[in-house]
Amino acid sequence: MKKSLLLAAAVLAVAPLAAQASCESVKADISQKIINNGVPESGFxxxxxxxxxxxxxxxxxxxxxxxxxxxxxxxxTADGSSDADATASPQTGTSQDAAPAH
Structure with a gap:
């Protein structure tokens, strides 16, 4: 019984760290997509x-x-602005961001 309580407490203590890492990985994926669309890293x-x-x-x-x-x-951002900034689209969110199909 004590082991399961300790395990549950450990999971609850680590959960916020895992959630933040998840946000950082999503942010990194989106950043890479924007860069691949021609926007310099210093431009956003x-x-x-x-x-x-x-x-x-x-x-x-x-x-x-x-x-x-x-x-x-x-x-x-003002830094790194170029013609690519005007043509590249930041529409790189997840499929969950897209409007639902009806």
């Missing part, structure tokens, strides 16, 4: 913000993580 930022702050971030939501409690927000 991706920020992980809580859902209730996504609208105030001033950028475009391109993904989500942590059971849809966090959003990944794309913002262009």
């Amino acid at each position: 930022t991706l920020d992980i913000v809580p859902n209730d702050q996504a609208d105030q971030s001033g950028g475009q939501v391109v993904g989500h993580c942590e059971n849809d409690t966090q959003k990944i927000v794309y913002s262009k």
Whole structure:
């Protein structure tokens, strides 16, 4: 009985770390897709913000993580701007971000 309680406590203690790593991996995947579309790495930022702050971030939501409690927000930066910035699309979110088919 004590072993199962200790195991449950250990899982609960590690769960937030695993969830954050998940957001970081989603952010890295989206970043790579944007770079592959021709946007220089210095030409944008991706920020992980809580859902209730996504609208105030001033950028475009391109993904989500942590059971849809966090959003990944794309913002262009002044550094590294080029013609590729104007033509590359940050639409690189997961398939869950797409509108449902009816």
